[in-house]
Amino acid sequence: MATKITRRKTSRFRGIAAEERQAQRRSMLIDAGLEVFGTVGFHAATVRAICTHANLTERYFYESFENREALFAAVYEHLVSHLRDALVAALLPAPRDVGTMARAGLTTLFGAMRDDPRYMRILFVDVFTVSDEVDRLSRRATGGFAQLVQTLVETMYPQDRRAGLDPRLVAHGLVGAAMNTVMYWAYGGYKEPLETVVHNCAVLFEALGAYFPQAAPTKTKSRSGKA
Amino acid sequence: MATKITRRKTSRFRGIAAEERQAQRRSMLIDAGLEVFGTVGFHAATVRAICTHANLTERYFYESFENREALFAAVYEHLVSHLRDALVAALLPAPRDVGTMARAGLTTLFGAMRDDPRYMRILFVDVFTVSDEVDRLSRRATGGFAQLVQTLVETMYPQDRRAGLDPRLVAHGLVGAAMNTVMYWAYGGYKEPLETVVHNCAVLFEALGAYFPQAAPTKTKSRSGKA
DNA sequence: CGATATTGACATGCGTCATTGTCAAACGTA
């Protein structure tokens, strides 16, 4: 063959480096994935539809992602980290009070769901049906949120006040309450004001904080036999 | 062609009437649907696999069901009505006390989930991703359970004690708590005893019963500012 | 300008699965 090999450093196209162009395409695909997965659901989402939304051809899909499942995982992680950041930002400056913190967190989460209903479909519905691997991903994520709630409860209330309760179970219960509340809200078309929904969910957190059935509160109080 | 037409009434095969045979096949398909949908999930379940499990050929599938989705709907309704019956049976004889009734109901539901984990996959996971029609089905079903909880709460506590709360929202929150609790339990391999899980979930019901932030309880009690 | 890199539109191969159809064997009844 030809002995002379012309090796050219291209690396720039429309003024943008190759690496950055690729990163942009990946980002566009994640946006498109959010749109398509979040509206028609994972199983009805075709690679073609995603690429059409991203204004890219299928070749570029496989440049950034192994397959449809991999894109879903990326979208999912994207949303989770976004929510986690927002949650932390909302909780850090809040007063160290269970009710107030619950309201701050729930306001952030519920607000995000109302602002972008596509989140819900991805975070709470499809994620469990994509694959075992994505399922594990979601366990870690919701476990992380439950961990947050658990830490909050454990910090707020000393050991002796929550005797007989398993903080992990309670935390997952509270997380489930929030999830189903927001889903009900969404299905009804977000009729109720955000504050109302937050309030009705936060009450569960507050009520638990005020009520520990087997507790030995600071003030002597007869433990009425059965709960 | 032949003028004589031999019309024979068969109607019996292996001693069973045609109608009953068909009903049996339908029932076997529902059982197989529970097995396959409940293990690999709806989207990975093929008609062939279902028929294999039912010991029937594909022809008989379409004799009883329009398509895979129709079978799923039938399986779903089957499970829901089963659970509803069990729940009513558990609640009717129970004392009219929120904590006790919650425990009775949760014990029934959680026990059913542990006895047959396939239920969970169908009732709480796949049902939202099958189709819009099945989705509506599920809204009605969970709405029914929430209605039950709501009625319970409204009966137990008079209007003035739940001022500021929307019973529908609270009920959906509690239902979500139960759902996520049992899912966490299942994912962990049902390590904790049933009573423990029930207790940690029932506490949410009880706590709410004992705590109405804007309530004006019968006994005068200083409303200590924050929870 | 000319060579190469990059892109976009589209085609192709491949496998899977739903759904219908074929056919012979087993069965029940006259």
Next chain:
DNA sequence: TACGTTTGACAATGACGCATGTCAATATCG
């Protein structure tokens, strides 16, 4: 026994979608 019914095994068809490949048009840079 003889005939129509019921059943089970399996083939045929057609649609769909993933994943890869082709090719011309456009952009970049020496």
